[in-house]
Amino acid sequence: MITPAAPADRKVIPMTHPAPAETVIRASHLDLTFQTGDGPVHALKDITLDIPKGAFVSFIGPSGCGKTTFLRCIAALEQPTGGSLSVNGMTPDAARRARAYGYVFQAAGLYPWRTIGRNIALPLEIMGFSKAEQQARIARVLELVELSGFEKKFPWQLSGGMQQRASIARALAFDADLLLMDEPFGALDEIVRDRLNEEVLRLWAKTDKTIAFVTHSIPEAVYLSTHIVVMSPRPGRITDIIESPLPKERPLDIRDTQDFIAIAHRVREGLRAGYEE
Amino acid sequence: MSDALDMRSRSKSGTAALRVPPVLTVVLALFALWYLAVVPMNVQETLTRAERAGVAITPDSALARRDTGNLALVVGNTHALGESWSLERPRLPAPHQVVSELYKSTWVEETTGRRGIVNSGSLSNRGLVYHAMVTLNATMVGFLIGTGLGILLAVGIVHSRVMDMSVMPWAIVSQTIPIVALAPMIIVVLYSVGVQGLLPKAVISAYLSFFPVVVGMVKGLRSPDAMQMDLMRTYYASSTEVLFKLRLPASVPYLFASLKIAIAASLVGAIVGELPVQKGGLGARMLAGSYYGQTVQIWAALFLAAALAALLVWAIGAAEKRTLRRMGMRP
Numbered sequence: 001m002i003t004p005a006a007p008a009d010r011k012v013i014p015m016t017h018p019a020p021a022e023t024v025i026r027a028s029h030l031d032l033t034f035q036t037g038d039g040p041v042h043a044l045k046d047i048t049l050d051i052p053k054g055a056f057v058s059f060i061g062p063s064g065c066g067k068t069t070f071l072r073c074i075a076a077l078e079q080p081t082g083g084s085l086s087v088n089g090m091t092p093d094a095a096r097r098a099r100a101y102g103y104v105f106q107a108a109g110l111y112p113w114r115t116i117g118r119n120i121a122l123p124l125e126i127m128g129f130s131k132a133e134q135q136a137r138i139a140r141v142l143e144l145v146e147l148s149g150f151e152k153k154f155p156w157q158l159s160g161g162m163q164q165r166a167s168i169a170r171a172l173a174f175d176a177d178l179l180l181m182d183e184p185f186g187a188l189d190e191i192v193r194d195r196l197n198e199e200v201l202r203l204w205a206k207t208d209k210t211i212a213f214v215t216h217s218i219p220e221a222v223y224l225s226t227h228i229v230v231m232s233p234r235p236g237r238i239t240d241i242i243e244s245p246l247p248k249e250r251p252l253d254i255r256d257t258q259d260f261i262a263i264a265h266r267v268r269e270g271l272r273a274g275y276e277e
Numbered sequence: 278m279s280d281a282l283d284m285r286s287r288s289k290s291g292t293a294a295l296r297v298p299p300v301l302t303v304v305l306a307l308f309a310l311w312y313l314a315v316v317p318m319n320v321q322e323t324l325t326r327a328e329r330a331g332v333a334i335t336p337d338s339a340l341a342r343r344d345t346g347n348l349a350l351v352v353g354n355t356h357a358l359g360e361s362w363s364l365e366r367p368r369l370p371a372p373h374q375v376v377s378e379l380y381k382s383t384w385v386e387e388t389t390g391r392r393g394i395v396n397s398g399s400l401s402n403r404g405l406v407y408h409a410m411v412t413l414n415a416t417m418v419g420f421l422i423g424t425g426l427g428i429l430l431a432v433g434i435v436h437s438r439v440m441d442m443s444v445m446p447w448a449i450v451s452q453t454i455p456i457v458a459l460a461p462m463i464i465v466v467l468y469s470v471g472v473q474g475l476l477p478k479a480v481i482s483a484y485l486s487f488f489p490v491v492v493g494m495v496k497g498l499r500s501p502d503a504m505q506m507d508l509m510r511t512y513y514a515s516s517t518e519v520l521f522k523l524r525l526p527a528s529v530p531y532l533f534a535s536l537k538i539a540i541a542a543s544l545v546g547a548i549v550g551e552l553p554v555q556k557g558g559l560g561a562r563m564l565a566g567s568y569y570g571q572t573v574q575i576w577a578a579l580f581l582a583a584a585l586a587a588l589l590v591w592a593i594g595a596a597e598k599r600t601l602r603r604m605g606m607r608p
Contacts, residue, residue, distance in 0.1 A: 096511065
């Protein structure tokens with residue numbers, strides 16, 4: 001097992017663009033072409049983007065616009081075919097080896113044979129935390145997602161929303177500064193989704209993490225984000241980046257304010273423009 | 278919650294009660310069919326004995342009767358069929374004859390026989406219990422070897438493309454060779470290198486039982502979906518950790534399905550292995566019965582083998598239930 005690189009090591013990794021300390025993700029002219037049986041598919045084209053530390057960035061766009069692919073590139077689950085991408089000043093693969101991020105998938109993907117507590121322990125076991133440390137962290141993240149008391153339950157005993165919260169707790173357990181969330185609430189109903197959105201915002205404010213969040217939903221993107229990246233398909237590219245003027249403190253009814261409606265409108269315009277091109 | 282549980286248990290016992298009459302009907306119908314089939318199957322011998330006892334039979338010579346259809350003989354001699362179900366050496370024994378033989382060669386032999394466990398302190402080698410134990414030993418050893426080998430091969434196949442391409446075709450080919458043809462060769466080859474007794478039979482058992490385990494475990498080890506594998510990748514988990522924390526636990530339901538087939542195959546393997554060896558076991562018992570025309574003895578051994586198989590499969594099923602419950606799988 002390779003021990004996680006100490007933060008000091010970052011500076012010695014040779015970089016073409018020496019990333020400033022406050023930039024967590026830096027993509028420049030990123031390209032990704034899949035070779036499929038039906039010929040090449042241009043999934044990402046010329047993505048240039050800096051995500052500063054502590055930002056909450058949403059990626060929104062129709063299916064096939066490459067938003068999930070971009071997230072997977074950051075996680076080193078896909079290999080870009082052109083351009084450069086750095087995470088914490090490292091290559092994505094080095095960042096993966098350094099366990100620099102937690103990834104939340106669309107489905108909770110909890111192991112049915114492990115209790116909620118043991119599911120959260122899974123990354124901790126792999127990363128070699130001591131038993132006592134594991135217990136402390138499990139208790140802490142369960143409290144963070146308001147699932148204290150469910151540690152001994154099995155996943156099937158929990159509702160879909162609770163399972164997804166447990167999977168967020170699992171991603172938080174090993175204290176990565178970066179959280180990558182791929183449509184985490186896409187399969188949940190709107191009422192549960194509203195609650196979890198509030199909870200994610202609260203988490204973000206409490207933990208000071210950088211979050212990259214993929215979604216289909218305009219209200220979700222506007223409600224959560226400091227930056228909204230609007231993308232369009234064929235080839236997958238960025239059509240607009242909107243910096244949100246909304247305050248960090250956001251009650252649910254902020255969605256009825258003029259500012260909110262104006263941003264939502266701009267997102268919608270961006271999505272439509274991507275289609276008409 | 279408790280309401281829901283109550284309803285579930287009630288509906289479960291309800292369906293169990295509903296299931297009894299149809300199952301019973303089918304069993305009774307099978308027995309009725311068996312008793313009926315006994316008459317034409319044994320008609321030659323029955324009529325010969327009746328003739329000797331002075332009953333008029335048509336046609337009246339054994340030679341002529343041999344060329345007549347069995348059903349025609351039954352129809353023409355309905356008055357002389359009384360002994361059909363109680364012949365000493367029937368072609369097809371009646372169920373009660375088999376049951377009585379089973380009782381005699383187990384309980385009666387052990388409690389009252391000179392070599393029985395009561396009088397000699399050890400199981401009688403003329404009783405079925407002794408032979409069943411011989412078969413069971415070889416079955417269990419073969420099952421353990423086959424299962425272990427199957428799991429190891431499956432792990433190799435899943436982790437190595439070379440093994441996937443090279444082992445799987447041979448595993449499939451191995452199962453196309455009739456085991457009755459192969460068994461004597463295995464025994465002769467092992468004997469020539471000094472291995473005899475239990476092990477050659479266990480090897481034949483293992484030969485039959487490793488295959489379902491390989492097939493089931495390969496499927497089970499590959500059952501985690503892309504998302505679960507990606508999750509392990511994001512943790513930078515080694516393939517050993519993926520194997521022990523994800524692949525193996527995910528394969529447990531597949532393993533048990535395979536084990537049920539494997540244990541039944543092991544039993545068949547042990548019995549086939551006993552045929553050429555003739556040193557005890559249900560297989561030896563069956564072959565001896567066929568040498569001496571003891572059909573009742575063959576059927577009794579057959580029934581015991583079937584009961585043994587049912588017991589073994591049931592035991593695996595019970596272990597499966599316990600394990601899955603302990604693993605927290607939804608009941």
